[in-house]
Amino acid sequence: MGEIMSSEQNEIILAIETSCDETAAAVVKGGKKLLSNVVATQMDIHKKFGGVVPEVASRHHIEQITMVIEQALDEAGMTINEVDAVAVTEGPGLVGALLVGVNAAKALAYAHHKPVIGVHHIAGHIYANRLEKDFEFPLMSLVVSGGHTELIYMEQHGEYEVIGETRDDAAGEAYDKVAKALGLPYPGGPEIDRLAQIGKDTYQFPRSYLEEGSYDFSFSGLKTAVINKLHHLKQKGAEVDTENIATSFQASVIDVLVDKTYQAAIDYGVKQLIIAGGVSANRTLRDRMSERFKDTNIDLMIPPLYLCTDNAAMIGAAASVEYHKQNFASLNLNANPGLTIE
Amino acid sequence: MNVLAIDTSNQPMSVSIIKESTLAAELTVNVKRNHSLQLMPAIDHLFNQTGLQPNQLDKIAIAAGPGSYTGLRIGMTTAKTMAWGLNIPIVSLSSLELLASNLLYDSCLVSPFFDARRGNVYTGLYRVHHGDIDQVEPDQNIDMTSWLEYLKSLGEYVKLISSTEHGFQSMVSEKLGDQGILVGHSLQLPRAGLLGSLAINKEDEDVHGLKPNYHRLVEAEAKWMEQQQKDS
Structure with missing residues (x-):
């Protein structure tokens, strides 16, 4: 009997993720157990261009894809069968x-008569946390990355409600643009976080909370304020204190992220709060969130660093839920760059 | 030998299955549609028509470019992942050579070409002769005016063949006069049946390393290299 139980609950999913500049494959068991997680990053390739060049990324994916899948299966000690x-x-x-x-x-699944599951990238970022600890509903998730800043409310597996999102730049995008203006190397986010540990919040940039009660975000005003300040200082011939600019900028971003997320978590009466996406690797964000939630009975979950950035393990974890719903894609599954999560 | 052959280099999509070394099924679709949507259903259709299963394949053949970057990647990703997954050999053929091979049993020079925008083409020069084909000039990305002047200078009759829409009809007759002709009557479309047949005797390639031949750098890479040269 135990055998039957395990075959139902412990499905093996091979997951693939190539949405940006990481070619990744992973094997996940039962949506919770990571058997392998391979990521071939192109970061060094895009560094010289100061950002991800889509055509370059696509060309590299095709050179890596079968090797990465092979390594993921090998490390899991499995065959595709x-x-x-x-x-x-x-x-x-x-x-x-x-x-x-x-x-x-599609090609691999077809060749071996396996079903294909299409996964939303952000659902993946949220489900990265399930590889560490199971979910308790209702939960709130703050997804922060180069392309996303969203508050997503969940009452059950696979059901997502976006209650707030950025109206202009994503948080990570603002980091990259400010880093570029400061002449910092790509990727700028980690570099700003590093400098922000040294400097002081001397510039007091604006905090954009938008209208009362809104869970939405806006970071383009802040980005412009920083860039204007830099221009102004240069015009005056004054020295730019890069550390203090970094600290002041980051303080503004994180104040808003923490305050809005806290408010949303309280308003929706959630049991868990999940921080997900590339920016959740940010030390200050992690520290400030932990501090804010430590006196609540809300369980704060932040994934370990290797699960914050893009990876396929998270796609396998999110796919498990769809597997149990038998939510399989057909042979004409296509890439959908503007896919919505709801 | 059973071969699955795929060409999605440009707007026409052609797929075929060679069964016991003979063409068993071939599908060519020449409409503006997304190869990513159409390719797997088309392959599935061919398997159903031929009664073969993927695990009965001995080889996969792919037209490796040049052509549309997106089209090339869809075909190449599908071909190499399936070949790797089934642990069978993969072979590739220039998409231009495949097109020139439509005239395999003629005896003449053939210049296949694809429109590469802004007056440029992907092209090459081949000589077909009673079932054989040899490359005379390598596949390249060049402006059509220079290429036609080069062809004219050869002083030999050339058949031009293009599977993409292009605006070079009048330029070809102006530059080549009675020294060349554009092939039509649907003979200008790629045929995966031919690709599969040609693949039977072609040498296997490394599946992991196989990638499309774009014959053009990404603009950002070209600029970066230019900058490096200036700096040094």
């Missing part, structure tokens, strides 16, 4: 990059 389904990020992301993952997943 032992896999129950192939999951892939279908969007959002760079269309040329997504296409490589989607077509690889």
